[in-house]
Amino acid sequence: MKKIKNIWSLFFILFSFISIVFLYIAYLRYNAILETNKTLTSSYNKILYNSLDTTLSQNEVLLDTLAQELLSFELLKNKENSRELLQKALENSKYVIGFGLTDTKGNLLVTSANIDIKKTPNILTNDAVRTTFEKALKSDRMVVGRTYFFPPLNSWVIPVRKAVRDHEGNVLGVMIAGLVNNKQNNIFNGISLDDERTILLVHDLDKNNQYYRMYFSNKHDSDYKKMYENPLKKTTYAVLMENLQKEFHISSIDEIKDGKIYYTSTKLPNHKSIFLSISYNQKYKIWVVVSQKQAFVNTVVFDNLLSIFTIYFFIIISFVLFFRTIARKEKEKEAELIYKVNHDTLTGHYNRDYIGNDTAVIEGLKDKEFEVIFLDIDNFKNINDRFGHHVGDKVLVGLSRKLNKFFNSDDIIIRHGGDEFIVLSFSKIDHNELIELISTPCTVDELEFRLGVSIGISKYPYDSVNLDELFSMADIAMHEAKKVRNSYKYFNQEMYQKSMENSDIEHQLRHALDNDEFYMMYQPQISSDMQIYGVEALIRWENKKLGFVPPDKFISVAEDNGMILKIGEWVINRSLRDIKEIWEETGHKFHISLNISVIQFMEAGFLEVLLDAISEIGIDKTYVTLEITESLAIEEFNYVIPLLNKVRENGIEISLDDFGTGYSSLSILNKLPISEIKIDKQFVDGVLKNTENSLIKTIFSIGKNFSFKIVCEGTETAAQVEVLKEHGCDIFQGYHFSKPLKKDQLIRYIKDFYDRR
Template structure:
């Protein structure tokens, strides 16, 4: 489970990493897409602006050339009066041109458009700082020459001067035509917002001296922008990033890209440059990289909450799975450590908790609680009824046990209580409260049960220092208490000797039949004259290690260990075979009494199996007597009575052994199909010396007579006992005075000797 939870959160971490990586990849792709989009737009813009400028300059060059030729043909080249109207007329139809001027080759102005006539004097263009370079260059070339952009106070506008030399038919330069292209909003070409805001610039840069001809953004002081050349390092950076030489860049038909060039706002830019060799002009478009970063950052800010929501939902899902697994783990642990019926801790939980109790090094006690007579509830009324009784006893025990104590169910009808109150008085008081609360009748539906509990107690550390030894001591004490029912016993070492002896007997008994250690003895039942009336079969056991083991020791162990059905079948089979063989040999018939345990009677198909064994052996049913003791009525009176009636109807006789010492009553005896009563040896032993014993014997004889039952006196050891019993009306005897238990061969000799004597 720990591995699962660890892997679950590892999986969640992998999901977070994967989703974050995908988010970063998407952002990177979007950033790349943004860069590509702006790169494509800038590249196209540079080409568009270059083409538009080229067309503009071509048309302006043609216009200046035509205008100059017209003035030359009209003879107005040196006639200011006639040339001004022509210039004004051309100015009125030339959109985007703010002035026209005609100059001599020496720079002296001959004529200007009338909008400049109010100027105080006309400057010599060849001598002017801003005009001289372009004017002289115009004299040397036949192409249109761009002058430095400057501010014209008269018109209050920034203009780009363009110049074209005028030659006569002999090719002699006779003058220079100049025009002023207005910048700003009034311009037909330069009034377009061809830049995308303050973060974007379109620049026209004159190659000869690196003066700006045009700057699309207007945030910068134009006096500074146009009156000082751009650092030559700008082009060097462009060339460095593109990997081209200056000549290669100038000859490139497509825009050259550059990165990380610092603009006038000290921001790094991403741009494209295209050189126009006709007009020796660089067209540049550049956009601040910070703006592009903000573009994809804005996308990231938009998608980041979505990512976080997805990851949070995933976290909730994983957390739900985690909580479900924890709950499932707790439930599984509860199922593993608790009894499903009573919801009490089970043996596994008890063993775990005991480790902590042992570690505390404090004295504590364990009480082993076992219900009395519970098996009869399950067998007679079903397990559902038994389960309800267990739930009721659990509720009752919980009323007695404090929160500091631990109540657990080991299984079946066995419970354990751990308590810190380990002194003898407190321990006995707790045990008696448990016994008292369990002594009240249990009501389940229409049924009422009187059960009770037996309690065995053991203390740490004197009775055990680990789970098994302490449990064994409490268990031994409980079995000792069970002998007296509804009682409590605290463990003492002497109990363990009896317990270990029983364990040893049980272990050896399991192999006794296979090892042929069990054998049958037969004790005759005779009348006062010694005449044979029948025999009682008595099982004996002799083990190589244990020696002779008395029946009163191993029979009880066999019943407790569940060996009685197998042992009973062995006895029944052996006795029937012996008796058939003996009676056929001697040609006599006499009844044989076989002791039957309650464990055998309550076994499924008991009546059928007994009758089948008798018939299979060839024994007459009326020659078989089954001896029972009064304790067969303890567990389930009604069931036992029905089974005994079935046997009696089938022809099998029944004998009540040890009558007067057990739990039966006259009303119970009246319900039983008993043919014979056996007076217990304990009464016979004292019949000569105690009046009470004599009265009990007389009462039993009277009872038997009243019910039409024959009587057998057990344990008759003297002639005086036999005579007194005979005088009371008992006619059948069994005891050492007449015959001891004997082997089959000895029984045969005994019968033969009795026949000869008779």
């Protein structure tokens, strides 16, 4: 980093040196161009001044000549001859568009043939003409008038007028001519100026102390009416005159009316800077101005220095590009690192570190209400274990697309890890719609997956104003939702208390196996012919700190933290060993039902572990039954069926536990390779009520139609047993026959049972 900093320092030294040299060269060249521009512009002014003076002088002589001919030969008495004379003069005059002769009152006496005298009003009716006409009556020289539009010729003209006098000096009339003044034809047609220089002829001050344009060569301005009928803005010529006075140290503008050419630069009121040369024609009272925009001169400077600019910029840009490339690479690495730090590489969503790393995000959330939505995909681990992580990753990518589609662009989606996502949602959403969207089939590598999702929700600022606490609360609510699966729960304080309790359970659970705190109990199952059919293995936990902890409290915790795999394997081994010993002790064989957790059953290699344990202990597989929940069989249908088939192929029976509490359909039941169903205690409790009888009958009818053995849990009275027998119950389990027993107690129970017979 220090090396790069030193290189940049060297770059700035070189840059400064080259810039200073270049600026000095540019300064010298700029002054040379200014001097050249001054010389050229002044030369143009001189040419224009001479051309204007010559043209006007020639027209003055022409007017004198025509006037004398008209008077000398009394042509005025013959209108046709007069018109013919003027017409011939018109044809031989390059810039004149029309001739005429008026009396002293402005009435036209005769005109060239191209002017209809009858349609031409008295010229004094035009205010632009009257002042200079009156001057012409009083002057011995030709007077140049203000440019105006002459309707009979449909053209803008520069009027020139010369009083016609007799030998005694009396004014007999005024000889007039119109000099053509348009873009195509004007008095400066023979003079070629570059496009960037503008010619301006300006009348000297009139009686109203105003300057009027007489001629303007600006090709971009075609509004003649605005150009010639409106005087120059006083601010414009005031700025110009003030500048001339300062630069040439004059007290009055009259001091430069000497025919000399003056060159200066000025900034106009419209903020445009120009260079101009100015001279004054004393004879005809006209200012000759040649102007040029300073921007053009600057362009010339740039054009002249283009090669130097090219070398200069090539060197500088090369250095800049070189160092910028280095800087960009570093920035890209930094940006990539920041992105990786804050984003999940698989889905492109933010990761769990994003909120903590970006304090601006946290600050931006303070004034908003939002929900923290914690999503956990149900049993997603099974997809990875069964189909591989590459398939699981594709499923997650598909899920992230669904989330992007469902949530607004303002919502913040975070992949919290694995199959967990957190969303900060700022708009009201339908959580059931979200669950339905996630549950829609997802096809990956020709495999169809239906995902279930458990959602926990906390609300800012109602639950907490601390983001970490909100995450924790949403997590707690999600674990509550997971008990139902494919559902959502809002956080409440009762959940928090339960979470604290689960936290204590989890802490103590980590050492329970090592401390030999688990033990097994077995509840007998009695067949309808009153024989011992088997037992259900039930795990129990006694902890020094927590005391006795029921399975419904610690099993879910073990599933969440992953300890269920070790605990489940311990249950299998301990139960099978106990049963083998009980068989040997009592001389009676019976079935053993093992409760299998969802996570345990879906774990890769589960069946191999089970078969190895059975083989090692020496248990007949046909006496082993695995109990799975109805919800597992339905939710994970596509994954469970192949596994269940393998279990059945190995001679192990399968029991569907808690039947009736889930949502299995008859078509799905027909596909499940199960051998028995266990009717939940809640149905057995109501068997003696007439209102419940029809439901029990339906459940039994379903079981019999599929040739399932029917086990009734929670049979506690003889009356229940009799009614259940009538419905066709095959196996009974409950306190009417025996409570769950430890190994030694079960041995005594079996011996006593057969001794009584």
